[in-house]
Amino acid sequence: MSGSSSNAEQLLRHLEWTVLRRLDGLLQGDYRTLLRGAGMDLADLREYQHHDDVRHIDWNVTARLSQPHVRVFTEDREMSAWFLLDLSPSMDFGSGEQRKRQVSAGFVAVLARMLTRHGNRVGAMLYGSGVDTVIPARGGRQHVLQLLHTLQTRPEAAEADVSGPTRLHELLESAANLVRRRSTIFVLSDFISETGWERPLGLLARRHEVVAVRLLDPLELQLPDLGLIPIRDAETGEQLLVDTHDAGFRKRFARIAAQREADLRQSLVRAGVDALELSTDGDLVDALMRFTELRKRRSRLADGGSAGKLPTHLQQAA
Template sequence: MTDSEKYPENIFISLNDLLKLEHFSKGFSFLASKQKVRSILGGKHASKLRGRGLDFEEVRNYVPGDDIRSIDWKVTARTQKTHSRVYSEEKEKPALIVVDQSKSMFFGSIKKTKSVVAAELAALAAFKVLKEGDRVGGVVFADNGIDIIYPKRDRKNILRFLEKIVNRNRELIDSKPVEFEKALTETLSKVKNIVTHDFLVIIISDFQRYRPELIKFITRISRHNDVILAKVYDPMEQSIPDRKLIAGDKEKQLLIDGNNAKLRTDFKNVFEDEFEQFKAKMKKHRIPVLSIDTVRETDVQIKEILKRT
């Protein structure tokens, strides 16, 4: 059996598929300064998503045309000559991309599985960050373990990250869900050792388990870093088709009566209510939450959401 037969396209991801996305990693930005005012990264999020920021270089004599806001009044008062403070843009803003490849991601009803879309989004983000000249690394969270790729400004480093994603993605065919709290604790302890301050942290998951521990971790990381969440979802998780369905795994099957209008309404309300509550909690900490579905092309969606001005 060939790889293409064992790991069908859109159900699983291949390294070649991810590498092709490098060409599409343009036309969007994770920096709030390059967003429209009404963008999800604009407005109130702009002060949180700082971009690279500025490093102080020196104080020099004022030159006509200097921004008056850069005048150093203390030095000016001491020397009786106008002086300006000179800043330069920070050389880098390292990024860490955390991508979920656990069992709940192994689902798709129309075109792709959530795990494939998450992998594609991680690749697009990694290539984009590298193009902007910053270090990029990643964490792959899976049922059978965690992979860490430390941030480097190196295309080969991205290749290693994508290889880890593909390997964990293919393990989904046989993996079994583990205790979430235990796996989460291990993941978070490793992430905290990497992320210090002024990082861009992108977390890609279905966020089906809105546990207090998860929310606590995300908000703690956001105190000194820019955090963006990307929720990957499948349409069937939001709305049950109006017909009878049989859902199952290798061990159990479940009959779902989609003809039941009340069941469909309740199902949709639960999905939307829980997601809105999660977004509201994140909004309090100025953490944007992006929504990416499994039907439309991933690069098209991210460009629509994060289109440059």
């Protein structure tokens, strides 16, 4: 076994014994909570019955036949998941022990292994200065090792001479063309990109179950008082010397960062995707459990709210 392959094996084994074992105990086998809406195929249409979920009503057929009809689904035993990986220069940043790129790789390894050991397939698309690598969707632990090996041996953006602004829309548009079958798609990025990615993300979410996995570092939100320090823009290479001892400067930086956070979250809401935030100083299991609880709460609200009631004009027909 080569050194790089051995590193991939060691990392995956470490994650299996730490992160995956903890998740197994907390999720109690309900791993599909993380993948709501995936793995379902339309099997048939039939008349509505009182115990049916009204969210499955096919309104076009109902209007045509003047009788409520519901879509009947069957669980697709083999589900595909795709990881769209932003590996642009800003993903190499990290103010602590981990960089955003390392956190991203850990997330991919954990989710890919969780999926493949239940018989599902995973694939990946990698973006540097463009979409330069596509790993087809396959199953099995060996495939996860290959994916992890590719991420580990890929040079950092600076070493690969990747420069210029990130064009995240290129990655999203490429995925829309490549991934035809309904899948779960994880978009892993810090979303430091040229504008224009919002629309293709929304279009992707119309066909697939899309989760935006946003990578961030605490230093991108608030600057500590470190005196005079050089700051380099990873995307453009521009360098500035800033005085972090200036309280006014730190406040302005925090205010701009908070506005960018609010704008980004609003963009993800408008695109209709769920979002998971992973920080370089955070715990992966805690982040995944918070995300799982969010999905459970949304599911309970949908079941107990107005979405669970038959419209008045259809109650007599039912």
